[in-house]
Amino acid sequence: AQKVTQAQTEISVVEKEDVTLDCVYETRDTTYYLFWYKQPPSGELVFLIRRNSFDEQNEISGRYSWNFQKSTSSFNFTITASQVVDSAVYFCALSPSGGSNYKLTFGKGTLLTVNP
Amino acid sequence: DTAVSQTPKYLVTQMGNDKSIKCEQNLGHDTMYWYKQDSKKFLKIMFSYNNKELIINETVPNRFSPKSPDKAHLNLHINSLELGDSAVYFCASSQTLGTPIYEQYFGPGTRLTVT
Numbered sequence: 001a002q003k004v005t006q007a008q009t010e011i012s013v014v015e016k017e018d019v020t021l022d023c024v025y026e027t028r029d030t031t032y033y034l035f036w037y038k039q040p041p042s043g044e045l046v047f048l049i050r051r052n053s054f055d056e057q058n059e060i061s062g063r064y065s066w067n068f069q070k071s072t073s074s075f076n077f078t079i080t081a082s083q084v085v086d087s088a089v090y091f092c093a094l095s096p097s098g099g100s101n102y103k104l105t106f107g108k109g110t111l112l113t114v115n116p
Numbered sequence: 117d118t119a120v121s122q123t124p125k126y127l128v129t130q131m132g133n134d135k136s137i138k139c140e141q142n143l144g145h146d147t148m149y150w151y152k153q154d155s156k157k158f159l160k161i162m163f164s165y166n167n168k169e170l171i172i173n174e175t176v177p178n179r180f181s182p183k184s185p186d187k188a189h190l191n192l193h194i195n196s197l198e199l200g201d202s203a204v205y206f207c208a209s210s211q212t213l214g215t216p217i218y219e220q221y222f223g224p225g226t227r228l229t230v231t
Contacts, residue, residue, distance in 0.1 A: 043227075045208075050219045097218070102210060106158070106160070
């Protein structure tokens, strides 16, 4: 069985602060994919990043960075110099690779509020 | 051009009615999905179709029946609606064969309210 845990239900920061959203996962698969999605107040789900299990390189995209550590089964997401527009619910998700079962198992999400 | 579209965006109906939600993707993907997001924002897979074939069928009541007329469309029909069916339903698509694109692209969601 697959499981994704986002222990932080809500985080509130002031604009320009850095914030890290935690994600811990469980899977018996040897190969798998990890994802982050953003759900702004408007409700759509926006894909942010995909990481496969055999690539532990950290990734940076503008103010966003991701830290994948297989040893601790974590895939954390950091927003640097947060902005009000970053306010959203952020979901971490896990998918097996190979075969035909590509369902996403989502964490419960972290509501990030960035205050001006 | 919208990549994954759903209609309607909002659906308000009474208990016992039957309703359908339509989904279309113009990304050329071979796999489509239905997810349900409950009032606590929890997202859970319901169904998945690959090239019109049912691949994933989670523990969903029989009142829910997906239909895929072609690989670009996946509709969701719900019979005898219940209060607990109130949720946001998301359609998604991805490419799983050939040159896979594992990330799933989601539609805007359909907010179903059963009264």
